[in-house]
Amino acid sequence: MNAPAATVPAAIVPAAIVVGCSTGGLDALRTLLGGLDPRLPQAVVVCSHTAAETAELLCGLLTHVAPLPVAEAAERQSVRGGVIHVAPSGYHLLVERDGRFALSVDPRVQHARPSIDVLFESAAETWGAALVGVILTGANADGAEGLRAVRRAGGVAVVQAPEDAQAAAMPLAALDLAGADHCLPLPAIAPLLNRLCLP
Amino acid sequence: MSSVRPAEDAALDDIELELFVRAMQRRHGYDFGQYARASLKRRVKRLAAQLDCATVTALTDRALHEAALLPRLLEGLSVPVSDLFRDPPVFRALREQVLPTLASHPRINIWQAGCAHGEEAYSLAILLEEAGLYERSQIYATDISVNALEKAREGIYPAREAQQWSRNYLAAGGRRSLADYYSARYGLIKLDRRLRRHITFAQHNLASDTVFCEAHLVLCRNVLIYFSNPLQDRCLALFRDSLVRGGFLCLGLRERLDFAPVAGDFAALDPALRLYRLAGPAAGAPA
Known part of the structure; x- marks a missing residue:
C-alpha cells in the first residue's frame, strides 16, 4: 500500500496538487494547507463536500491559516500557481486542457457536487504525471475513482492514513481502488507535499 | 497490477x-x-x-x-435538469425588482433558454401568476433536446423533490403554498396544466439558431458554463439582440458577463445574482 518513493519519477516536478475531502475536512484542510511552504509555485485545487452551502465561508476560514492566497475557483479563470483554489458550492469543478477552470451542474457523482472524482479525473487529463492527488478524511467513497485516474496518468497519489482520519471511509475506499504512493497521518502530508513540490 | x-x-x-x-x-x-x-x-x-x-x-x-x-x-x-425556484434569492429578485418594471409593458415576452424539463419556465409562470401579470405574458422556453421539451410539456417530476422545491418557493417570496400548483400521485407530482397556458416550448439550438423574439427578460442559467468562450460570446450577443431596450438578462450564479464583448451593453442590476439590464442607446432613457 505504501509504495517506496522510488516509484515516483524523480524528473517530474508537479504542476498542481488536487485535494479532496468530506466529513472532517475543514480541520484537515486547516492542518494540511497551514503546513504548505509559502514558496510553493504549484496550483492547489481543493474539492470539499463540507462546503455544501458556503464555499465563500470555507475560503474565508482557510485564508486565516494558509500561507498562500485562497480563492473560489471561477469559470474560465486560469488555474494559477501559488494559489489555493476552492471548488464553488453546488457545481462540479473541472480543469480544461488549456489550464482553465470549468464548472458543471451535471448530476451528482457519488452523491456529491462538487465531486472529487470529477475534479481529479479532469486534472489527471490536464496534468498527467505532473499532478499530486491527495485524499483526506471523508465518510463516502468519492475520490477513489479520481485518485485511480491520477495514478494511471502517472501522477502521485497521497492518502491520509485511515486510522488518523476523522472519517476513514474515504481514505479506505481510495486505498482499496487506487492504492497510494504515500499513506501518511495528516501532520506528515504537508511536509511531503513541500518536498515533492520544491525540489 | x-x-x-x-x-x-x-x-x-x-x-x-x-x-x-x-x-x-x-x-x-x-x-x-x-x-x-x-x-x-x-x-x-x-x-x-x-x-x-x-x-x-x-x-x-x-x-x-x-x-x-x-x-x-x-x-x-443537453442542459441537465434543474429545480423549481433553484437559487431562491434570484427568483425573489425577479419578483421584487424585475416584475414591477415589466408590469409597465402591455405585453411581456420572456425567453428562457435551455429549459431542460421546464423547472425554471414553470417557476417564472408562478411568479407572473402571483404578480397578476401572467395573462399578458408569453414565456418562450427553448432547449436543443426534443425529449427534454416533451418532458417539460408534461410537467411531471419526482415527488421527492417537492419538499425542497416548497422551501425554495417560500424562500423566493412565494405567497401561497407550492402544493397549490401541483397534484401528487404515485410518487410523482404533476404541475397544474393551467401554468402551461402561456408557455411555448420550442426547439432552439444556441450554437446555430438566431433571434426569434423580442424579449423583456432573458433567463439562461447554468447553460453558458458548458460552452467555450466563443460560443458563450455568441449566446450573449444573441440575448442582447433579443432584448428590448431596458430588458433584463439573468445568468447562472457562477456565470460571468464581465469579460464578454457585450459586457459594455449591460448594466449590473444585482451583480451577485447575475442580474443585468440592457442599457439603451439613448442615455437617460426612462427606467
Missing part, C-alpha cells in the same frame, strides 16, 4: 471524442465543437455507458447509422 497509463491512451480518448463531435455535425447538423471539452467528454462517456456502448467509437457508430437515436443523443448532451 497498477500500471501507468500511457499518454497515448489519453490521446485516444481525445480522438474518439473528436470523431463523435464530427459525426454529430456532419450526420445530424449539430455542432458540439464549441462545447467546453472536459464536461462534454464526461457527458459523452456517460451517454455511451447508458446506451451500452463499450467505447465512444461504438457510440459514434450508432450515431452515424441509427438516425432514430438522435433525440436520445441530444437528450444526453
Whole structure:
C-alpha cells in the first residue's frame, strides 16, 4: 500500500496538487494547507463536500491559516500557481486542457457536487504525471475513482492514513481502488507535499 | 497490477471524442465543437455507458447509422435538469425588482433558454401568476433536446423533490403554498396544466439558431458554463439582440458577463445574482 518513493519519477516536478475531502475536512484542510511552504509555485485545487452551502465561508476560514492566497475557483479563470483554489458550492469543478477552470451542474457523482472524482479525473487529463492527488478524511467513497485516474496518468497519489482520519471511509475506499504512493497521518502530508513540490 | 497509463491512451480518448463531435455535425447538423471539452467528454462517456456502448467509437457508430437515436443523443448532451425556484434569492429578485418594471409593458415576452424539463419556465409562470401579470405574458422556453421539451410539456417530476422545491418557493417570496400548483400521485407530482397556458416550448439550438423574439427578460442559467468562450460570446450577443431596450438578462450564479464583448451593453442590476439590464442607446432613457 505504501509504495517506496522510488516509484515516483524523480524528473517530474508537479504542476498542481488536487485535494479532496468530506466529513472532517475543514480541520484537515486547516492542518494540511497551514503546513504548505509559502514558496510553493504549484496550483492547489481543493474539492470539499463540507462546503455544501458556503464555499465563500470555507475560503474565508482557510485564508486565516494558509500561507498562500485562497480563492473560489471561477469559470474560465486560469488555474494559477501559488494559489489555493476552492471548488464553488453546488457545481462540479473541472480543469480544461488549456489550464482553465470549468464548472458543471451535471448530476451528482457519488452523491456529491462538487465531486472529487470529477475534479481529479479532469486534472489527471490536464496534468498527467505532473499532478499530486491527495485524499483526506471523508465518510463516502468519492475520490477513489479520481485518485485511480491520477495514478494511471502517472501522477502521485497521497492518502491520509485511515486510522488518523476523522472519517476513514474515504481514505479506505481510495486505498482499496487506487492504492497510494504515500499513506501518511495528516501532520506528515504537508511536509511531503513541500518536498515533492520544491525540489 | 497498477500500471501507468500511457499518454497515448489519453490521446485516444481525445480522438474518439473528436470523431463523435464530427459525426454529430456532419450526420445530424449539430455542432458540439464549441462545447467546453472536459464536461462534454464526461457527458459523452456517460451517454455511451447508458446506451451500452463499450467505447465512444461504438457510440459514434450508432450515431452515424441509427438516425432514430438522435433525440436520445441530444437528450444526453443537453442542459441537465434543474429545480423549481433553484437559487431562491434570484427568483425573489425577479419578483421584487424585475416584475414591477415589466408590469409597465402591455405585453411581456420572456425567453428562457435551455429549459431542460421546464423547472425554471414553470417557476417564472408562478411568479407572473402571483404578480397578476401572467395573462399578458408569453414565456418562450427553448432547449436543443426534443425529449427534454416533451418532458417539460408534461410537467411531471419526482415527488421527492417537492419538499425542497416548497422551501425554495417560500424562500423566493412565494405567497401561497407550492402544493397549490401541483397534484401528487404515485410518487410523482404533476404541475397544474393551467401554468402551461402561456408557455411555448420550442426547439432552439444556441450554437446555430438566431433571434426569434423580442424579449423583456432573458433567463439562461447554468447553460453558458458548458460552452467555450466563443460560443458563450455568441449566446450573449444573441440575448442582447433579443432584448428590448431596458430588458433584463439573468445568468447562472457562477456565470460571468464581465469579460464578454457585450459586457459594455449591460448594466449590473444585482451583480451577485447575475442580474443585468440592457442599457439603451439613448442615455437617460426612462427606467
